[in-house]
Amino acid sequence: MPVPLRDTAAVAAGVLAPLAAALVLLPLRDSVTHTNLALLLVVVVVAVAALGSRLAGAIGALSAAAWFDFFLTEPYQSFHIEDRADIDASILLLTVGLAVSQLAARARTLKRVAVTDATHLERLHGTTRLARFSTSSDEIVRSVRAELIDVLDLSACRFEQGSLLGRPPRLDPDGSVKVAGWIWDLDRQGWPDGEIELRAVVRGRYQGRFMMTPAPGSVPPPLESRLVALDLAAQAASPLDEDGRIATRV
Known part of the structure; x- marks a missing residue:
């Protein structure tokens, strides 16, 4: 069965949006604490999850943690982390990103269900009135x-x-x-x-x-x-x- 285009786009955004955000944050890596940089990447993960799906949010969280490690922690351009604080920040980014992305995706699903149910009720009400009159x-x-x-x-x-x-x-x-x-x-x-x-x-x-x-x-x-x-x-x-x-x- 074909995958909806929106879901495909959301998964692609989950991979690319954290990468783009990490590149934008490069000039700030020496002036802003790494914990704050990680929290900024969490915002990107939440946006991906809110617009996409749980899978897109999970991929976004993994992508954000990887690019945070690669671009924003020493040694740069390496997936190796030396500083204990940076390790904690990476774990925090991944954990919070996964948790918040799932909550955002669930909230979006509940909203969609509520809107769909209201639309269905309106359809049935309108058709019932038409059949009656x-x-x-x-x-x-x-x-x-x-x-x-x-x-x-x-x-x-x-x-x-x-x-x-x-x-x-x-x-x-x-x-x-x-x-x-x-x-x-x-x-x-x-x-x-x-x-x-x-x-x-x-x-x-x-x-x-x-x-x-x-x-x-x-x-x-x-x-x-x-x-x-x-x-x-x-x-x-x-x-x-x-x-x-x-x-x-x-």
Whole structure:
């Protein structure tokens, strides 16, 4: 499964940003205490972790400790340290960098989860209101199609009414994807090839299906997003059932 570009960039920043910071601090190595120089590099590590991932933060901490040793402690341009205080500063830099970077990455993750949850709630609330007050089932289907494209990062999505034809990969009610009756490992294999079926079902009655095409190279969204997609499809099924169009027992 492809690695997100942001994560790749964050790992690269974890390697290069401490190096750049150490080079900038070179003129200060004789006038500023080494402990203070190490703390300045910790700031860089925290920035990398806050913008990237835990892995990027850990790599940043290791990189900062290495370049601190190489450029800012005697003997210079060597990974050997002679002064006991410099050894302590290097250990402090590595330890604090690792700890703080993990905390920064966790805070970023929690913030992202909170924002995502709020966005999902807004989607469901808006679709529920539309299903309740709209007089056009086609309008609801169009709205749900647009929401599915956004929440699942799809390149295309179309709605089919009628009998079930073929056995395409299917997004099941528990959020898993099945291919030919077997559960597909989304985390390891990514999206399966071709269109993926999402059935619009209400009260056990099949009203149609959304045929979804993931964007090329896109990473499958987390389980929470897939469950939201299932709820959105159910909202589209409800007015179709009331219209008495297609009602096939699943």
